[in-house]
Amino acid sequence: MVRPMAGGGSFAVGYAVLAGVLGACTGVAHLVVRARFAGLRGAARAVALFVVFEAALLVVHLLPAALGGLSRGAVLLVAAAALAVAFAIPRTPAVAGPERPEPPSPRWSWALAIGAWCLVLAYLAVYLQGHHANAVHHVDLLTFHLPDMARWMQDGTIWQNDQFVPLFANGNYPQHGDVSFLAVTLPFSQDSLVRLVPYPYLLATGVAVFAVARELRAPASTAALAAAALVATPVVLRPAVVASLPDAVLLMTFAAGTLFLLRHARNGRRGELVLAGVALGIALGTKWYGVSTVAIAVVVWLAARVLAGHRHRAIARDGLLVTALVAAAGGIWLVRNWAVTGNPLFPVKVPGLFDAPPDVIRERFGFSVADYLGDPAAWREHLLPDWWTAFSLAGLALLPGVLAARGRGLALAAAVPAIVLAYVITPYTALGERGDPLLIAQNARYVVPALLLAAPLTAAAVGRL
Numbered sequence: 217m218v219r220p221m222a223g224g225g226s227f228a229v230g231y232a233v234l235a236g237v238l239g240a241c242t243g244v245a246h247l248v249v250r251a252r253f254a255g256l257r258g259a260a261r262a263v264a265l266f267v268v269f270e271a272a273l274l275v276v277h278l279l280p281a282a283l284g285g286l287s288r289g290a291v292l293l294v295a296a297a298a299l300a301v302a303f304a305i306p307r308t309p310a311v312a313g314p315e316r317p318e319p320p321s322p323r324w325s326w327a328l329a330i331g332a333w334c335l336v337l338a339y340l341a342v343y344l345q346g347h348h349a350n351a352v353h354h355v356d357l358l359t360f361h362l363p364d365m366a367r368w369m370q371d372g373t374i375w376q377n378d379q380f381v382p383l384f385a386n387g388n389y390p391q392h393g394d395v396s397f398l399a400v401t402l403p404f405s406q407d408s409l410v411r412l413v414p415y416p417y418l419l420a421t422g423v424a425v426f427a428v429a430r431e432l433r434a435p436a437s438t439a440a441l442a443a444a445a446l447v448a449t450p451v452v453l454r455p456a457v458v459a460s461l462p463d464a465v466l467l468m469t470f471a472a473g474t475l476f477l478l479r480h481a482r483n484g485r486r487g488e489l490v491l492a493g494v495a496l497g498i499a500l501g502t503k504w505y506g507v508s509t510v511a512i513a514v515v516v517w518l519a520a521r522v523l524a525g526h527r528h529r530a531i532a533r534d535g536l537l538v539t540a541l542v543a544a545a546g547g548i549w550l551v552r553n554w555a556v557t558g559n560p561l562f563p564v565k566v567p568g569l570f571d572a573p574p575d576v577i578r579e580r581f582g583f584s585v586a587d588y589l590g591d592p593a594a595w596r597e598h599l600l601p602d603w604w605t606a607f608s609l610a611g612l613a614l615l616p617g618v619l620a621a622r623g624r625g626l627a628l629a630a631a632v633p634a635i636v637l638a639y640v641i642t643p644y645t646a647l648g649e650r651g652d653p654l655l656i657a658q659n660a661r662y663v664v665p666a667l668l669l670a671a672p673l674t675a676a677a678v679g680r681l
Contacts, residue, residue, distance in 0.1 A: 230404035233288045237276060237399065240295035245269040247302035252487050254310035259427035260479065263472045266420045267495045270396075270469065271545065272298055274498065277395050277402075278548060284373040288402050319679050321437035329437045332444035336422075339448075340415065343457055352411055354459035360386035361462065362407060365394045369402055374548075377556050383577050385563040390549040392501040393462020414456035417464035421668075422447045424471035429672035431478045432625050434679040442675035445614055446668065451606035451660045463661050466502040469495045470509060470665050474628065477517050481524075481624050486537075493538040497545020505642065505662040506546075512634045514538060520627040582643035583653060589640075594653060599646070602656035607667070614667055617674030625676060628669045639663035 245268040249256065253264050276298055280290035352358075359381050367378040377387040396417070400409040422443040429439030446452060455461040473496035476488045500510040514535075521531045550560035559570035563578070575582070588594040621629035639645060639662045646653035 227404060230288075233292055233403040234400065236292050237273075237295045237403070240292075240299040241269050241272040241276065243299045244272040244302040247299075248305060251302075251305040251307045253491070254307070259423055259430060260475065263420070263424045263427050263475055264491055266423075267469065267472045267491055267498070270465070270498055271494050273399055274392060274395055274545075277398055278374065281368055281372070281374045282548070284375070286368055286372040286374075286402075291402065319433060319435040321435040325435065325437035325441070329440035329444065332441055332448070336444050336448050336453075339453075340418075340457060344412075344415070348411060350411075352460045354461065356386075357410075357460055360384075360389070361394050361397065362410065364391065365398050365401060368398065369405065374552060375555060377553070377562075385575070388549075388553050388557070388562045390501045390503060390506065390546065392498055392546065392549075393465040393503070396462060396465060411460050414460055414462065414464045417462075417468045418447060418453070418456040421452070421464055421468040421471055424468055424475060425668060425671050428471060428475045428478065429675035431475060431482075432623075432628075432672050432676040434672065434675035438675045438679045439672065442614060442671045442678075445610045446671045449606075449611040449614075449664075449667065450608055451611065451657065451664055452667075455658075455661055461661075462502060463664070466499045466506045466509075467664060467668060469502070470499040470506070470513070471668055473499060473510075473513065474669065477513075478624055478628075481520075481627075489534060489537060490541060493541025494545045496538070497542040497547070499546070500542055501546030501549055505639075505665075508638045508642070509635055509665045510542060510546075512631055512638060514542065516627055516631040516634065520624075520630070578643055581647055581649065583646045583648065583650065584643050585640045585645045585656075587650075588646055588653065591651075594646075594651070598653045599656060603660060606657040606660035611667055614671040614674050617672075617677040618670050620677035620680075621673050625673050628673055632666045632669050635666035635669070636663055639666070 245265045248268045249261065249264050253261070256264050272295075276291050276295040277286070279294050280286045360379075363380050364378050364387055367376070368374055374391075377385075379385065379387040396413050397407070397410050400413060401407045425446050426439045426443040429442055430436065434442070452464075452467065456464040473492045476492035476495065479485070480489045480492060496510045496513065499506045517538075518531060518535050521534070522528075553562050554560040557572075559566070559572050561570060563572045563575045564570075565572040565575075585599065588599065618629045618632050639660075642662055644655075645659050645662060646656060647659060648654035
């Protein structure tokens with residue numbers, strides 16, 4: 217890891233740089249949303265602000281890193297330039313949607329929702345109070361997330377694949393989530409604030425799920441309860457709070473992309489389609505399972521538009537726009553891999569297109585859930601117990617709404633089994649020697665986007681009862 221800075225004055229400078237960068241990105245988000253999305257209200261506006269903030273945070277760090285000049289001074293300079301550009305964006309008139317009657321939220325329902333969020337927030341506060349001064353010891357964070365970020369800081373560039381564990385290919389991962397760690401590490405050249413990074417993304421995921429449920433006409437209290445249940449699900453909560461992994465960045469931006477695709481289906485506003493494309497691109501650039509998840513979401517969205525009878529020219533135009541935005545917002549890591557290894561999907565060999573050496577770790581240990589479909593003992597001794605550990609009652613309670621989807625929710629419901637299927641066949645979902653799968657609960661993270669879509673569907677279905 218990078219050498220810590222010495223002296224209180226150095227830390228004072230670091231905090232000044234951090235405040236300047238985060239303040240500039242916050243200003244960019246405020247100015248962009250005020251200028252182009254003034255009609256957004258409530259949770260949808262909050263989600264838009266977070267998406268633009270995250271996009272700005274990525275740009276101000278990746279632009280100097282892509283040019284080979286990553287430093288805290290360069291990041292601060294780019295952040296100031298981004299803020300100046302945001303000030304120059306002309307405003308468009310606010311377009312308010314038609315008022316829709318609010319589904320009722322009984323007092324007992326609000327009591328459940330508020331109680332659930334009090335429990336979630338209390339857990340976060342207690343855990344943070346007890347561990348904020350302790351280093352994170354998760355193997356993923358210590359073997360590639362933080363070391364890769366440290367090497368960017370040392371070399372000033374992202375145009376390299378740094379691999380610290382032999383025979384793996386962690387340095388080829390999509391790494392938008394690591395940029396969030398970089399934002400709080402670069403100003404100080406040390407990582408004491410890394411543990412705090414996933415918390416805002418986790419809470420923003422709850423806000424985004426609430427907004428999706430509201431867009432599906434769920435009562436506010438029911439939407440809030442479903443969002444709390446999702447955040448409290450162990451496979452969502454623990455990777456962010458205990459392990460400090462960047463998966464919450466993917467979850468938040470994927471939920472945001474879903475929200476603005478749904479809103480565009482209702483109001484047809486091009487700006488919200490742009491927000492959807494940017495959010496989905498950030499999700500794609502955060503984890504490998506973000507690539508498959510976002511691809512499924514875009515394909516299902518296009519299919520839904522075809523089935524809804526939209527003109528083919530409009531579908532093609534909007535599809536090209538979203539695809540281009542996804543590629544622009546998330547494709548830099550695939551370009552990096554292509555430039556460094558000759559294969560954007562390294563270490564996966566694509567016959568006839570991209571070569572790769574034998575992946576001995578995948579061949580020996582990279583089993584998927586699909587490899588155990590006909591093995592009752594594996595289900596009884598490993599898969600089912602670990603899935604219960606990962607999802608618990610909170611996760612299971614969010615699934616039934618998939619079967620009761622209607623209207624625009626049908627597209628979300630269609631994406632759920634597709635994401636589940638992708639999870640089942642994904643390597644390492646049953647990692648370990650043949651017959652002895654390990655880390656099933658931890659790697660169940662790969663199917664959480666399906667749960668994220670199911671939660672607002674369940675909230676909408678319960679609200680109709």
